[in-house]
Amino acid sequence: MDIVIFYGLAAGGILWSYRKDKQKTKQSLKKAWKAFDNILPAFAAILLLIGIIMAMVSPATVTTVLGADTGVVGMIAAAIIGSIALIPGFVIFPLARTVLSMGAGMMQVAVFISTLMMVSVVTAPMEVQLLSRKVMLWRNGLSLIFSFAVAFVLGKVVG
């Protein structure tokens, strides 16, 4: 169902864009291809990795490391990894679904996703240079706390 909506949106967008400006439409499609080409190596690699994980790692192992029973400890571990790692979102969602289907806890995965997207230790120096140390600490600190809050909400609503 969602696939029909996606294709509908894309088709509608192209049609609208084409009527307004052919050149810009061409440019859009070129950009779309370029973005796809950019992400493809990481993307193909993660799909291959998922294939290997699904076939080799037992769900019991996933449950032990990331399961709902790991509670706050599991969430903290997920937050630490999420804050440090720099993984593009296009790669993280397929992986998240894989570990969820293998028994990982909703809240642990949710913390991981949110910290990955919002808290960024690696780019902190860039942020300091752009804004200030104080802004960087506040933004990342609050984002970290917020990631836990979202995880609890998601655990209640979805999990």
Next chain:
Amino acid sequence: MNRWIRYKWVLLLLLVDAVAYVWDQNLGRNIAIQTSDSFLQMLSFIPPVFIILGLLDTWVPREKVVSHLGPGSGVKGMALAILLGVANAGPLYAAFPVAAVMLKKGTSLFNVILFIGAWATLKIPMFLFETKFLGVPFSTTRWICSLIGIISIAYVTDRMHSEAEKQAIYLKHQQV
């Protein structure tokens, strides 16, 4: 040559797959099935996501919008800052150069933090992806919570800074 380097992880993992197949044919077959499954799924819905991404990239008038994001731009400024953030698909570190340009053109600290937050976690192409993989309840709940979250984070961070501290940040970008 460049292509091989870009795909080094893919090649390495294919090698692992091959070794697994030689080591245990059942395992190898299992891996092949799982992998081709996810590739097929992916190919079926990747085109629209990237087309939407391309359209957003060309049609959102960045330059025009940025001049309406100064201090005191209110709810309209907030909405525009968020809009600028969500119409992207790049990684977070790509947001910082854009934020620098925004600061240079007079965007307020509050709106810059809002923009960074929206870019980080509310991006539309990413939302489509998230919906596909984790379902509508997960993605919409997280999107709505995150929207409230980034506004709160921007508000608190902004409030924690005195006027002088903000001026110091603005000044950094005016000099260049």
